[in-house]
Amino acid sequence: MEQDGTIGKAIRLTHVLAASFAGLIAAAATSHYRKQVSTVVLEKKIIPKVDRSESGRIGQIEKFSHYVARQIGFEDASEVPELCILAQEYLLKSKGCDQSIYEYLANEKNSESLYVKLVDEFEKCILSYFAFHWKQVPYVISQVTRVFSTLVEEFKVINGGVLQSKEVMIPMDINKRSPVLLFMGGGMGAGKSTVLKDILKESFWLGASSKAVVVEADAFKERDVIYKALNSSGHHDDMLQTAELVHQSSTDAASSLLVTALNEGRDVIMDGTFSWEPFVEQTIAMARNIHKCKYKMGVGYKVAEDGTINENYWEQVNQADEQEENSKRELTRKPYKIELVGVVCDGYLAVIRGIRRAIMTGRAVRVNSQLKSHKRFANAFPKYCKLVDKARLFCTNGVGVPPKLIGWKDGDHNLLVDPDDIKSLKNVASLNCEADSICELHMEPSPVMEPGSVWNDFVLSPSRSSVQKELRESIFKTEKSIRKM
Template structure:
């Protein structure tokens, strides 16, 4: 009899809560050894759910231990080299894949084993980070702590306890320096100051637009959707191939990473990674907005990379771009709440009307294009967590889910306001993004009927979900054919691959003892 996945997940969650309560009250019995934590339909002989291990859910079965359990090892001491390979792979440390290949170098089918182990590591990551999203920061910190300071628990406690005072002190000391460095970054981006030849930049001196309208390209999609991957392909197109170096690329994250306060706090370790990003979020957003309005006033080609999740901001920005050839603009007051609770949103305001000089060529209006990127939000969460581990740049999962939901809901509205729109799907784990929707001028949006359902699916996700099983209402697409969870994590062939890997790993581990 096949067990209902949602009922089983509810029972697992309940048992986890009961185990934690018992652990906190008695401090004796370790409920994590209970087999009921481990099983999932379709993969009954391997751990798929990461096990809760200590009180308050702040520690988990390590991701590298999880990989060992997936292949049937009950104790990491049976496969220390495998655990190290898994640990290095999840961090994408230099030479990690070369080390995996060297591990099997003495085996006759080393090439095949290498490919199978890398694919199994990917499956382990996809399953390990599919749960406990409310505690994602703890899972990320667990990996980073193991990398740098495995035994300095007291330091982590002190850093957490003194966070507010440290943030306040650093912000106060660097307040003036931040103003000047942010202004300098804006001037560099717009091309008003020279750049060091030794530094690489996305923005250079502008070119005159003689025979065409300037272009404003919106790159939109939830956090972790894969916008950067799609943008690389867009910049190879004829329009951008010759001008991409002269386009102003506007991305709030770029200002965040150059913020002196962000740098100062990040240099002290990963302990406050999430809080540091949130501390400088507003200032980096303001800097990006300032650069945007300056670039439009100067009639530069502009690429605006963001989630486009807040409809009023995007609509007002499009309105500004439609009129900026007649009037100049500046930043408005933004989002304001009056004492009586009235909300006012004014992101841009007109300065004056442009005066055309006698004999001057009439200024062309902006051509506005939209490139949207959509993917299963589950994959985006995994990408976000992995990026946090590799790049030390994290966001809260619920904020990430909201950005996906809001963009999916708003995409059709945006299509009516722009001159050209395209929608890409990045659901494929390997291979290029897939074009699933396009619109030219006043025509209706043409879609791939087999793929556009992804946009509708993301639009109805649960942005408070704590796991893949809470992400969508029934029927959950995670259990349908074609999904990553169904076809890759719960693949019937996976068990045989794990057995083959375990046999070969045991041989190599014995030789290395």
């Protein structure tokens, strides 16, 4: 059973794919992807080492801290124990980590410059370490840390069990303007939260955000009693199964909150992957009509015994005692203004962000599901633009730079795009969802090797080897002096 990750859908892939034909196509495509390994990986050194059993099965994967040491030039990680500790702390974003790194290099003449270079090297190692062995993600995560903590805001249970903040429940005046439904869409790990922070600084949302309802299934999942209990039990290899176990209950809760907020005419910000087109299309249709009548949750995605698929995510409330209220509703309520903000990024960047988030918070998804969410959203985005009043598309491929606006649409106009940057959307739309590493993600020529790509310009930077040499010499002296203490 696979679930979309947006809201209200539970789908069996066997009813969507024509397995025989599609399977052959997928096999051929995967074979083609794998032919390009040498173009993406210039040196095998950059791939994390894997121990294999006599039968050929994958065993232990090289620890991240040992990987960092090897990239800098120390084949034996025991030579640099302090460096390994710092690498681990940096990955986990431990409190005081930056200060510890600075103190580690404080006795060097050019300590400030070395600090910047070592932090950059840590970032490059994160980008390359998690760019491989995606089918072993649960094991990689469990190797990195034994303790997961989920930091979430507390919800207040009010209004018959609907989860939201008291501040959100203050009624708004809907007579002066149309309420706004803002979709924040994009694959898992695309960077929607980063973009949303900027959106909320815009003049409209500065005034409206305090009373807006934010709908996000992940937030409900994090408050699920079962999820918290299982996720804190120490069985970290089961983290993916734990998240999937509570997925339906969290999406149902989010669906309930959404339809309640729309029925009340509230401003709504809905955060999700929006990778399942029927759900998005039906939600937009409901929002277009909800000023005329009330809605409730439908049965969702159902497969009949004969294999017939029925999708009905929302239903009108047509009871006799609602008719008079609906008539008054149409006279007093204004229709929703629907906006879409899409966020895309290179598939491998999303995977790396997802793995690192899992390490720090315990929120994990399967890599192939994550890649599918990106691919489906990228293919559906142009269609969604035709259904909404306003649309914007942001790209979050940069490292340490703000999201870039690469497409926009206002009113009845067509989607306007930056002809160079829109390639980011096209690349995501054609990625290989079954990839096991960055090498298999795209067909030749791989866009990750193009100028401007983080992988090409940052990870494979020609200057990296000379910087590593400088770091190696300073770290060797530092570790030697620490041992003498």
